[in-house]
Structure formats: C-alpha cells, structure tokens
Amino acid sequence: MNSRNRKHLVVLLLLLVCTCRTDAFFRTFKDWYDKLTPSNEECNEDWISFDGRGVGKGLEADLGRNLFGQHIASDVILNAMTGFMNNDNPKKSLVLSFHGRSGTGKSLASQLIVKNIFKKGMDSRFVHFFNSIINFPHASQVETYKSQLQHWIRGNVTNCAHSVFIFDEMDKMHPGIIDGIKPFMDYHYKLDGVSYQKAIFLFLSNGGGEIIRESTLVSWKAGKKREELKLEDLETALSSFAFDYYGESNVVDFFIPFLPLEHQHIVQCIMVGMVAMGLQPDHNKACKMADNIVNYIPDDERRISIPGCKKVASRLRHFKQSNKEVPQPAG
Ligand SMILES: Nc1ncnc2c1ncn2[C@@H]1O[C@H](COP(=O)(O)OP(=O)(O)O)[C@@H](O)[C@H]1O
Ligand SMILES: *[C@@H]1O[C@H](CO)[C@@H](O)[C@H](O)[C@H]1NC(C)=O
Ligand SMILES: [Mg+2]
Numbered sequence: 061m062n063s064r065n066r067k068h069l070v071v072l073l074l075l076l077v078c079t080c081r082t083d084a085f086f087r088t089f090k091d092w093y094d095k096l097t098p099s100n101e102e103c104n105e106d107w108i109s110f111d112g113r114g115v116g117k118g119l120e121a122d123l124g125r126n127l128f129g130q131h132i133a134s135d136v137i138l139n140a141m142t143g144f145m146n147n148d149n150p151k152k153s154l155v156l157s158f159h160g161r162s163g164t165g166k167s168l169a170s171q172l173i174v175k176n177i178f179k180k181g182m183d184s185r186f187v188h189f190f191n192s193i194i195n196f197p198h199a200s201q202v203e204t205y206k207s208q209l210q211h212w213i214r215g216n217v218t219n220c221a222h223s224v225f226i227f228d229e230m231d232k233m234h235p236g237i238i239d240g241i242k243p244f245m246d247y248h249y250k251l252d253g254v255s256y257q258k259a260i261f262l263f264l265s266n267g268g269g270e271i272i273r274e275s276t277l278v279s280w281k282a283g284k285k286r287e288e289l290k291l292e293d294l295e296t297a298l299s300s301f302a303f304d305y306y307g308e309s310n311v312v313d314f315f316i317p318f319l320p321l322e323h324q325h326i327v328q329c330i331m332v333g334m335v336a337m338g339l340q341p342d343h344n345k346a347c348k349m350a351d352n353i354v355n356y357i358p359d360d361e362r363r364i365s366i367p368g369c370k371k372v373a374s375r376l377r378h379f380k381q382s383n384k385e386v387p388q389p390a391g
Contacts, residue, residue, distance in 0.1 A: 103186060103220035107179045110222070112145030118176040126172060126332075127165050128369075129325040132291050133158070133316050137169060140314045144260070153259040155245045155311050157230070159298060160318025161269035163368025169318075170226050170262045177224070186220045188212070192233040199234055206240035213244050214254060221258040230265035230305070238305065245311035263312070267305065271297040273320045273364065280363060289319070320364040326350040329369035333376045349375070 101107050109115050119141055123134040137156065144154040158166040171182055178184035190196070196205045216223045227233065244256045275297055279289050298315040306312055321329075330346040353375045356362035 101180055101185055103222065107184070108186070108220075108222050109177050109179075110145070112142050112147075115145050115176045116142035119172060122172045122176060123169070127169055128328045129286070129321050130165055130169070130318055131287055132289065132294070133160075133165070133169060133318050136291060136314050136316050137173065141173060150257045152247045152311075152313075153245050153256045153261060155261045155263070155313050156316055157263040157265070157302070157305075157312045157314070158316050158318060159265055159268035159301075160272055161320060161368060162266055163370030164269075164318040164321055165369070166264045166318055167228065170264065173260075173262070174224060174226075177222070184224075186216070186222060187224045187226070188216060189226045190228065192227065192229040192237075196233065196237055202234045202236040205234075206237050209237060210240055210244075213241060213256075213259075214252070217244075217256055217259050218254050221255065222260075224260045224262070226262045226264065228264045230263040231267035235307075239307070242306070242311050265305075268298055268301050268317070269320075271300070272317045276319050277358075277364065286319070286322070291317070321368045322364060323350050323354075323356065323362070326354050326365055326369060326372065329372045330376065333372050336373075337376060337380055339376075339380065349379075 116138060120138055123130075123138065127134055140154065140156060144150055158169065160166060174184070174187050175181040178187060181187075182189070190209075196202075213223075213225065216225075241261075243251060244259070245261055249255065249257075272294060275294050276286075276289065279293060280286070294317045295315070298317060302310065302312065302315055327343070327346045327350045330349050331341045331343065334341040334346065353371060355366040357364055357366060
C-alpha cells in the first residue's frame with residue numbers, strides 16, 4: 061500500500077468512527093431530550109404560556125405580520141389579551157366577540173391568539189372548537205346540546221383552568237345554548253367549586269358585518285382614511301346587535317369589529333398564498349388577480365371586497381393546477 065492509499069484509508073476509518081460516535085451521541089442526546097420534553101401535553105408552563113408580556117410580544121408580531129387591514133381588531137385583541145394574562149387574579153373569564161363578514165380574518169385572529177398561548181397551538185387538547193352549524197344543528201335538541209356543552213366546559217376547565225373555547229358561526233347558535241353557557245362567563249368566584257376566571261371564550265360571527273361594512277363606506281365617503289376609523293365609530297352599531305345575542309347580562313368583555321377588506325389586502329393575501337404554494341410571489345400578477353377573482357362594491361369605485369380573502373387559496377390552487385396564466389383584467 062503506498063502512502064497515498066494509506067492516507068485515504070486513515071481518513072475513511074476516521075470518518076467511520078466519527079459517524080458511529082455522533083450517531084451514538086445523538087441517540088443519547090435524543091433520549092435525554094425526550095425525557096425533558098414529555099410528549100403528553102399537560103396543563104403547565106411547559107405547554108402553556110402564562111406570561112402576559114411574552115404572549116403580548118408574540119401576538120403583536122403575529123398580528124402585525126399576518127392579519128391585514130384590521131387595525132382596530134389587532135389593537136383591541138392585543139390590549140384585551142395582555143391585560144387579561146398580566147392579571148394574576150382576573151374577576152371573570154375573558155370573553156371576546158369577533159364580528160365581521162366572512163373572509164375578513166376572524167378565524168385567523170383566533171388561531172394567532174391560540175398559537176401564542178399553547179405550544180401545540182390549535183392541536184392543544186386545552187383548546188375546544190365548536191361550530192354551531194356542525195355541532196348544534198337541530199333546534200329540537202337544544203336542551204341536549206346545552207347540558208352536554210355545560211358538562212364539557214365544566215369538565216375541561218376542571219382539568220385545566222386555562223382552557224380556551226372557540227365558538228364559530230355564533231350568529232347561528234340557538235339562544236337557548238347561549239343562555240346555558242353564559243353563567244361560565246359571568247362574575248362568579250366559583251360555580252359548583254370550579255373557577256372559570258382563567259378561561260378564555262372566543263365568539264366568532266358574521267353578525268354585524270353589514271353594519272360594519274356600511275360604517276366603513278360612510279367613513280370612506282366622508283374622506284377619512286381607513287386607519288382613522290376608530291372602535292368608537294363602530295361601537296353604537298356593534299352594541300345594537302350585542303343585546304340580541306347576549307341579552308341583558310352582558311358577559312362579553314370586548315366586541316371586536318373586523319373591517320371589510322380592500323383591494324390592497326386581497327393582494328397581500330394572494331402574495332401569502334403564492335409563497336405557501338411554492339410559487340414565486342409576484343406583485344404585478346397578484347394585483348391583476350385581485351382585480352379579477354374578487355368582487356368589489358360600490359360598483360363604480362370598487363372599494364370594498366365582498367368575499368374578503370376567503371376564495372384566494374382555492375383560486376390560486378386552481379391556477380396552479382391548470383397551469384393557467386393569471387387572466388388579464390377585462391377591458
Ligand atoms: N385580514 C386578513 N389578513 C390575512 N389573511 C386573511 C385575512 N382575512 C382572511 N384571511 C385569509 O382568508 C382565509 C379565510 O379567513 P378566515 O380567518 O377564515 O375568515 P373568517 O373567519 O372571518 O370568515 C384564511 O386563509 C385567512 O388566512
Ligand atoms: C372536553 O371537551 C371535549 C369537546 O371539545 C369533550 O369531548 C370532552 O368530553 C370534554 N372533557 C371533559 C372532561 O368534559
Ligand atoms: Mg371563520
């Protein structure tokens with residue numbers, strides 16, 4: 061064997077030894093790591109963030125990056141969440157009611173909240189999601205739904221005080237069910253020995269969407285910038301249907317309006333969708349698409365989009381599959 065070959069052999073042997081060693085090292089490291097991070101989610105600080113400041117920071121960044129065109133909702137959500145989580149001894153559970161037309165980001169906002177509290181995000185076993193149409197469809201069974209839901213809320217909050225309950229399509233929920241769960245959200249120190257003061261309830265509904273849209277249009281026609289629109293401008297409108305939903309005992313801490321989205325926000329959603337699908341984000345294409353795949357009102361000025369960002373993902377998938385060029389705007 062000449063010296064050159066010998067050198068190669070040494071290098072090869074060294075490599076072999078190294079890989080075996082590193083492999084062994086990673087195995088022990090992984091065992092040790094797994095022990096430190098059990099995969100069974102528990103109701104403690106390993107899995108849930110109790111730190112209001114930390115949650116606030118993460119949420120602020122997430123809302124800023126991901127929720128387009130919702131300056132009022134972003135502000136109110138952030139204030140409500142940090143205020144609640146910084147309080148070691150809240151007097152009642154936190155109840156937020158999101159209002160706005162579909163496709164304006166209500167579900168997205170609730171996901172961002174959950175993601176910043178629970179390590180497992182929406183997969184956490186402490187996050188409970190209900191959709192009125194899917195989970196409580198039959199008016200004839202209101203009493204069954206009601207007692208079942210009360211049982212679940214009680215059971216889950218007993219297991220973990222920090223449970224989160226999300227109710228989607230709240231405007232389609234039977235008033236009897238709402239009445240049944242209101243006590244959990246009110247000012248009670250304890251109910252049957254269980255405290256609900258650390259729980260969070262998020263209600264999502266399209267109710268009020270029309271009024272919010274009208275108010276946005278009026279403000280725009282008066283020459284105001286979107287960002288100048290304040291919660292107070294919408295509060296009267298919001299409170300008018302609050303009563304219909306929740307009755308006299310108002311358990312809701314914050315009514316949060318989601319404004320109708322404009323062309324620029326649809327463009328942003330399309331850009332996000334392009335990245336998510338592994339396409340090269342292209343602003344010009346996104347602008348053209350935003351002109352075409354979404355309807356706007358009023359007819360002449362096309363200010364506000366009707367479906368919001370809801371259709372964006374499916375339309376993009378369609379274009380990608382059919383390998384079609386983005387259609388040119390008509391005219
Ligand atoms: N304001 C927004 N900013 C960013 N993405 C949005 C916004 N509104 C809607 N989307 C996107 O459009 C889709 C539908 O939104 P979603 O949050 O389910 O609307 P909603 O719950 O109000 O009907 C989601 O993919 C979401 O990410
Ligand atoms: C918690 O809620 C879920 C529904 O999200 C339900 O299936 C489960 O039975 C509840 N757990 C308890 C202990 O009540
Ligand atoms: Mg939704």
